[in-house]
Amino acid sequence: MVTHLSLGVVVLAVAGAVANADINVECRKDSVRITWKITPELVPYAARLFLGNCMASQLSVLPTGEGEAKFDYKLADCKFRRLMKGKRLMYKNELTYRPQPKSKPAAFTYPVECVYKRPEGWVPPFLRPGSSVAEGHGELVFHMALLNEQLTGIAKTNIIPLGSFIPIWAAVDQKSHQPLLLLMEECVAATTPELQPHSQVYPIITNKGCLSDGKKANSRFLPRYHSSAIILYLQSFKFGLGEEVYIHCKLVAWDPDGLNENKKACHYVKESGSWELLDDPFQSTLCSCCDSTCKSRFKRKAESESQGLIQKSVLGPLIIVDPSDTRTNTSSLELQTKEKTQAKVAVGSPMDSAQVRGTKK
Numbered sequence: 001m002v003t004h005l006s007l008g009v010v011v012l013a014v015a016g017a018v019a020n021a022d023i024n025v026e027c028r029k030d031s032v033r034i035t036w037k038i039t040p041e042l043v044p045y046a047a048r049l050f051l052g053n054c055m056a057s058q059l060s061v062l063p064t065g066e067g068e069a070k071f072d073y074k075l076a077d078c079k080f081r082r083l084m085k086g087k088r089l090m091y092k093n094e095l096t097y098r099p100q101p102k103s104k105p106a107a108f109t110y111p112v113e114c115v116y117k118r119p120e121g122w123v124p125p126f127l128r129p130g131s132s133v134a135e136g137h138g139e140l141v142f143h144m145a146l147l148n149e150q151l152t153g154i155a156k157t158n159i160i161p162l163g164s165f166i167p168i169w170a171a172v173d174q175k176s177h178q179p180l181l182l183l184m185e186e187c188v189a190a191t192t193p194e195l196q197p198h199s200q201v202y203p204i205i206t207n208k209g210c211l212s213d214g215k216k217a218n219s220r221f222l223p224r225y226h227s228s229a230i231i232l233y234l235q236s237f238k239f240g241l242g243e244e245v246y247i248h249c250k251l252v253a254w255d256p257d258g259l260n261e262n263k264k265a266c267h268y269v270k271e272s273g274s275w276e277l278l279d280d281p282f283q284s285t286l287c288s289c290c291d292s293t294c295k296s297r298f299k300r301k302a303e304s305e306s307q308g309l310i311q312k313s314v315l316g317p318l319i320i321v322d323p324s325d326t327r328t329n330t331s332s333l334e335l336q337t338k339e340k341t342q343a344k345v346a347v348g349s350p351m352d353s354a355q356v357r358g359t360k361k
Contacts, residue, residue: 023095027114031074034112036095040065045099047224047279051112052078052093054179055227055256075114089118099282141173142251142311160236162322168315171229172253181227181256183265185209187249191240193314195248202239210290214268221267221278227256230265236320246316253309261286261294
């Protein structure tokens with residue numbers, strides 16, 4: 001009863017902060033750009049801000065502690081409603097804050113409308129003979145890379161001092177797809193670039209998205225700047241100390257509205273001694289299986305590697321060194337592995353450094 005009351009107070013307080021929203025809507029030729037300035041109280045709940053069914057495309061935390069949630073989408077996305085009225089063509093949608101599951105009403109709603117002059121000869125699609133809409137998964141492109149300490153770009157070295165953090169960035173190019181949520185379903189560290197049946201591994205993420213290393217160390221997920229990317233803030237470990245270490249991950253692109261015990265991103269919060277769902281703390285009950293076994297209650301037909309939703313990626317080599325060990329020659333190690341690391345980490349990872357600045361703490 002106390003927990004429920006506490007949660008209700010949080011929801012009401014944050015909802016009250018949203019009521020004084022500072023929202024700027026910019027209608028473009030075939031897209032919309034919205035900047036939603038939010039209070040510091042709302043920043044931890046930014047994953048519950050939506051334009052239609054789309055999450056914010058970027059979140060930036062300002063020096064004041066306030067946040068800027070940006071929505072940059074085509075008018076064909078996010079379930080915009082297209083209406084024709086006289087000589088005007090209108091696109092309508094809603095910005096919402098949904099602290100509760102989708103079945104519950106939104107705590108805050110803000111109308112979004114873009115109005116254009118109807119193009120000459122424009123005919124509604126349903127009046128065009130033989131018209132239809134076809135959607136397919138197509139080919140998704142996944143990326144994984146090591147970030148620098150400032151989280152502003154690709155790391156220039158693969159030498160990691162023991163106990164420091166390894167920021168691992170992963171993303172999927174959405175292209176023409178509907179908004180996708182990138183998850184790390186499983187990650188292990190190994191001393192070989194390929195996993196073999198006899199390979200010794202260090203488990204990092206297990207149990208369908210549970211960051212199990214967070215219970216032993218201080219590893220966690222950082223707040224997302226976009227649903228299609230995730231940053232694993234991994235504390236370096238003694239496994240493979242002084243050797244080449246490779247991070248093997250199973251990446252999954254998923255429906256943002258389809259989180260369940262089998263598709264989630266959970267990290268352990270030591271202060272509360274409990275598991276928390278990265279994308280919606282109010283649904284953290286999905287993480288309750290992290291200390292046992294997480295099993296899917298159903299299997300969606302869309303979940304298959306042939307449809308490009310799942311990708312196995314390898315990051316490395318990384319060299320974890322003990323700074324107190326005077327026998328370790330860091331400069332020599334770095335020279336030996338620099339070229340190899342650049343080839344394996346940087347290729348296929350065209351990341352704009354501005355993309356990750358919103359995650360800096």
